[in-house]
Amino acid sequence: MHPPESASQAVTLAQELVERWPYAASATAAIVAGLLAQYLLKPDPLAGFPIVGKGSVHKRRKYFVSGRARELYFEGYRQLYNATNAAFRITTSRETEVVVIDPKYAKELAKLPDNFLSFNKAVEETMQEKFTHVSGNGGAYLPHTIKANLTPALGRLNPVLAKEVRESMELELPQTSEWTEFILSPKLYRIVAMASGRIFIGAELCRQEEYLDAAINYTIEVMTAVFLIQMMPTWLRPILAPWIPHVRKLEKQRQRAKDFLVPIITARRKAAAEDPNYQPPDDMLQWMDDDLTKQQGKRPTVEDLAIQQLGISFAAIHTTTMTVTNVIYTLASMPELVPVLREDVRQALEETDGEFTSLALQNMKKLDSFMKENLRFYSMSASSFQRKVLQPFQLSNGQVIPAGVIIELPSCAVNADASVFPDPEKFDPMRYYKLRQSKEGPGGDEADEADPDKKVAKLSGAKAAEVTASSQFVSVSPSSLTFGLGRHACPGRFFAANEIKMIMSVMLMHYDIALPEGETARFPNLTFGHTSAPDPKRLVRMRKLADM
Numbered sequence: 001m002h003p004p005e006s007a008s009q010a011v012t013l014a015q016e017l018v019e020r021w022p023y024a025a026s027a028t029a030a031i032v033a034g035l036l037a038q039y040l041l042k043p044d045p046l047a048g049f050p051i052v053g054k055g056s057v058h059k060r061r062k063y064f065v066s067g068r069a070r071e072l073y074f075e076g077y078r079q080l081y082n083a084t085n086a087a088f089r090i091t092t093s094r095e096t097e098v099v100v101i102d103p104k105y106a107k108e109l110a111k112l113p114d115n116f117l118s119f120n121k122a123v124e125e126t127m128q129e130k131f132t133h134v135s136g137n138g139g140a141y142l143p144h145t146i147k148a149n150l151t152p153a154l155g156r157l158n159p160v161l162a163k164e165v166r167e168s169m170e171l172e173l174p175q176t177s178e179w180t181e182f183i184l185s186p187k188l189y190r191i192v193a194m195a196s197g198r199i200f201i202g203a204e205l206c207r208q209e210e211y212l213d214a215a216i217n218y219t220i221e222v223m224t225a226v227f228l229i230q231m232m233p234t235w236l237r238p239i240l241a242p243w244i245p246h247v248r249k250l251e252k253q254r255q256r257a258k259d260f261l262v263p264i265i266t267a268r269r270k271a272a273a274e275d276p277n278y279q280p281p282d283d284m285l286q287w288m289d290d291d292l293t294k295q296q297g298k299r300p301t302v303e304d305l306a307i308q309q310l311g312i313s314f315a316a317i318h319t320t321t322m323t324v325t326n327v328i329y330t331l332a333s334m335p336e337l338v339p340v341l342r343e344d345v346r347q348a349l350e351e352t353d354g355e356f357t358s359l360a361l362q363n364m365k366k367l368d369s370f371m372k373e374n375l376r377f378y379s380m381s382a383s384s385f386q387r388k389v390l391q392p393f394q395l396s397n398g399q400v401i402p403a404g405v406i407i408e409l410p411s412c413a414v415n416a417d418a419s420v421f422p423d424p425e426k427f428d429p430m431r432y433y434k435l436r437q438s439k440e441g442p443g444g445d446e447a448d449e450a451d452p453d454k455k456v457a458k459l460s461g462a463k464a465a466e467v468t469a470s471s472q473f474v475s476v477s478p479s480s481l482t483f484g485l486g487r488h489a490c491p492g493r494f495f496a497a498n499e500i501k502m503i504m505s506v507m508l509m510h511y512d513i514a515l516p517e518g519e520t521a522r523f524p525n526l527t528f529g530h531t532s533a534p535d536p537k538r539l540v541r542m543r544k545l546a547d548m
């Protein structure tokens, strides 16, 4: 029996292949080798950047998220000192390669435009936008409204803000002269949300529970979702992240925020259209509505505006609350500092008859210094100036930073650098106050060698001048990176500074604060990934003072 024709053809073909296989094999090998060579010989644009940390990518990532990220930044920063390299690589919880650049290039980085360095794209990656849908563009118009409307109006708004700070503190804090122990963080969240809300959405709404829920819990939910996603191996994220309850809750929360705000915005617009004597409210919601209309040439949809409003709470409430919590935890552990700061506040307010004017707030220089030392010592993020590189660019040392990576500045390492901050491991509440007092900068003629309390360490040249010049809470510079740097540096920091000073002033003038009985040490912060946060479960003691 003969095999069918097609089968016999196949056999012939196979025979031919067998006969010719040496040619076929070598041709295939040549193609594979060519591709491999192309892959292997292609210059790796990151080859010149050493990697900090040990072991596989998985191991390094685990180390980073486990709470030891700062050690890695310190290690990389130390290497930069004696290297020709301008940067090192670090494995973070991101999928994208992260290149940490020497802060001496910070000023040239800050000049690069958004089509080279994208703030929004970096935020989207940080916020795990793929899963949480928290977009870098969510608050795209906010910086403009803050710079154009909020910051210039602070002089006018300070008394209004101060009133809400006082009242919300009365509502939330113990009003008895007996020492009372309680968990501080939830109270501060509400105080900050109410006080900020007074300026963001007005007096009638800032104490409503729907607003407070959106302002406080949306951010907490986003941050928890981001944290849980970061803890997962990158390959598992697309499979598991959408099922995390915190991720699933976010859309519902955004909808709740819209349900609350949309009728309010609609009513405002209706009143403006129908009532010729209508006085628009003097708050951020209104400024955003007007500013967006100007920028876009048409009124934003009410839903868009509601999301912008959520965006401002997102940027403002969590950051401010964590900062005040840090400041109060430190104060509670340094009772000797209370009279010093109390006197600073008393003197500043005495000059303005007790009014929280811009002048009074500026004059609280010791409080300002204490707050800023908290930012340095308990910096909330290990790095700053996170940007996605959209186009390759060259640093002034000739090194090329390729497109596609995330760049950062190692702010935690700068904060701990003895050549920038003498005795960096010491918490010195008056560090920045002394710098401001020393006309010539640290080590200058004003430094009082005889009085160790007034003595400021000797730093040299440009670095010293820069540290001195950026010694106010709101200053930003390569040695002062808590609020970022350049065109995207936090526009809300002036508002935050005023609000925090008011909260601290009211606390100092009307309350005594202490750690729980038997405790003397400052509560350690909790660290995970980049973040260092005050422990939200800690108790403090307070008692109301008789009016001073």
Ligand code: HEM
Pocket (backbone or CB within 6 Å): 119, 139, 142, 143, 146, 312, 315, 316, 317, 319, 320, 323, 384, 385, 386, 482, 483, 484, 485, 486, 487, 488, 489, 490, 491, 492, 493, 495, 496
């Ligand atoms: C102590 C409290 C605060 C801290 C520590 C903080 C920190 C930051 C940081 C690190 C950035 C990124 C800067 C960069 O990468 O260059 C930023 C951006 C931003 N912050 Fe703040 N912030 C605070 C309070 C506020 C407040 C109260 C507001 C609103 C009133 C606000 C609104 C914003 C906005 C809108 C951006 C984005 C800027 C842009 O896209 O250009 N922040 N903030």
